[in-house]
Ligand code: G3I
């Protein structure tokens with residue numbers, strides 16, 4: 001009997017879940033801005049004349065019509081696009097189709113909590129310090145991975161710092177679901193967030209994320225970057241300027257809390273990609289933090305470190321990180337994230353750009369000119385040329401700026417060309433190649449950030465709406481109906497591949513984290529015995545802890561989320577938002 005009851009509970013739970021998933025109303029579950037477009041998509045059911053929108057009082061606001069339909073070329077599914085842009089009054093609304101209903105919110109502050117929370121997430125994943133309840137509420141935890149006694153792996157040895165030397169390399173953010181710290185990805189994440197900071201300094205001057213440094217005079221976003229930069233500086237071999245590729249355990253840790261981890265940690269092999277990324281973000285940070293009283297020594301240290309790193313890279317252009325070769329030669333063998341990349345023109349372009357902007361030395365500009373890419377492309381940890389192009393756009397160099405802007409225009413125009421035929425009324429999300437490991441960061445948020453640059457520098461008012469459309473996709477107007485940020489929306493990842501969230505004993509995952517998203521590669525399937533709900537590229541998503549290929553979190557993806565949510569938040573009505581600024585952000 002007990003078994004039957006349990007079985008029926010399980011079936012009911014399953015039905016409950018599938019009923020939740022089956023809601024065909026797909027919309028931005030976080031919020032729409034009053035004066036921007038507001039699309040809703042109905043999945044596979046022609047709503048005919050049956051849609052009703054009501055306000056909070058239950059009064060009918062409108063009976064919207066379908067403006068067009070779109071057939072997915074991935075799944076063949078039909079989608080019905082509905083435009084609610086006429087509703088501009090802030091408030092809570094419900095849209096109803098027969099037995100289905102979904103609520104949505106219209107507010108000038110629609111993106112504010114998302115912006116704050118996505119940045120705050122970097123505090124929550126800091127390593128090497130206690131995370132205190134004053135700042136983290138229920139997500140407080142003990143310090144883990146102090147990294148004050150890290151072993152130099154034989155692959156990383158130099159005559160001045162031989163194999164087995166113990167170095168101190170504390171702090172920094174955990175990379176992702178794992179507990180390691182990778183130079184390449186850290187530098188990319190800092191680089192992107194600093195680029196967005198440079199465009200929105202007034203906004204960030206006021207943004208309070210309630211972190212230990214919130215009471216100093218530095219914007220919280222810079223304090224957060226400094227926490228990681230402080231670690232990154234320790235990754236350079238001072239004797240030659242080369243930078244270790246990563247700080248890692250030999251094997252990935254189990255799913256245990258940081259303070260329970262006791263595997264030895266190593267710095268492994270210097271790489272040309274890591275060294276150049278290091279040079280780039282150090283130079284960028286040195287420039288942006290110059291004269292800052294809270295960090296009086298940083299700028300000159302970072303400048304010197306960046307110059308030395310660049311010199312090392314010039315002498316070692318082929319020092320790519322190849323884990324298999326390293327393991328053939330050295331012990332212990334290393335099986336953690338590779339961040340392998342066998343081209344470094346883009347890294348050198350970004351580094352030369354930032355070094356020129358910091359120092360004004362013409363050689364760097366000549367290098368950057370030679371290495372300038374022909375176009376913008378979706379960026380990622382392994383493709384960083386866009387960060388250099390963003391930097392030229394922010395500079396006052398007429399020639400490089402104009403070239404970069406013309407590339408930006410082409411890229412953005414290409415992104416938006418087919419939106420009116422798209423499945424979910426967004427630049428991202430209709431093409432098979434949109435999807436893959438971490439696509440929501442690099443392919444969905446990143447182009448949205450580029451579009452905000454274009455809106456600011458090329459054609460004011462033209463591109464912003466497309467940036468918002470990609471965020472609408474991310475926040476629920478999509479093929480699975482998930483709002484892909486933890487802690488946000490009514491259907492949100494509950495089981496990200498994140499060791500802390502999975503082992504802290506708290507049901508809800510840490511908030512403000514973007515998951516990698518639908519990935520038809522399903523690289524985790526065989527090993528984890530995972531059953532993906534679908535093989536369609538845009539539905540290859542599994543909210544299960546084991547799914548590292550679709551449900552992991554990572555700093556580079558969150559950096560993209562910070563970039564887009566903060567910038568959109570910054571462009572909305574600041575006056576209305578004043579009460580939120582300065583308020584301590586607390587977890588419920
Ligand atoms: O570049 C090819 C592209 O040409 C091809 O069309 C596409 C088809 O799937 O694949 C592309 O390569 C993918 C690559 O990411 C591109 O970014 C690979 O299939 C995919 O396996 C690879 O995934 C990387 C993953 O590590 C496995 O190596 C992710 O980018 C990278 O973000 C991820 O990073 C891990 C760290 O190693 C460890 N920490 C967690 C972190 C996040 O998952």
Ligand code: 9MR
Nearest residue numbers: 176177178252336337497527546548552
């Ligand atoms: O947790 C790891 C994650 O951070 C990586 O992105 C992923 C791919 O490198 O690997 C995860 O670790 C898995 C490992 O690759 C294989 N064994 C199971 C691990 C997760 O439980």
